[in-house]
Amino acid sequence: MKRSNHDHPHKDPVCGMEVSHLTAIDVLEHQGKTYYFCAHTCKEAFETEPGKYIHHHRQHGIKPQ
Numbered sequence: 001m002k003r004s005n006h007d008h009p010h011k012d013p014v015c016g017m018e019v020s021h022l023t024a025i026d027v028l029e030h031q032g033k034t035y036y037f038c039a040h041t042c043k044e045a046f047e048t049e050p051g052k053y054i055h056h057h058r059q060h061g062i063k064p065q
């Protein structure tokens with residue numbers, strides 16, 4: 001049985017792993033967006049240098065699969 005309809009995965013911006021709000025170890029709100037992390041270390045890395053992991057205005061040309 002698959003239960004993927006109500007919870008689509010989020011990407012851990014630090015390591016690129018897919019996490020859902022159910023499996024995320026840590027969550028952080030940054031500039032109105034919620035980020036999910038697979039580990040505390042990923043969240044800490046993001047908090048330290050969010051700009052390193054967020055790609056501003058570079059979404060075009062990227063196809064999510």
Ligand SMILES: [Zn+2]
Pocket residue numbers: 012014015016017037038039042
């Ligand atoms: Zn991670």
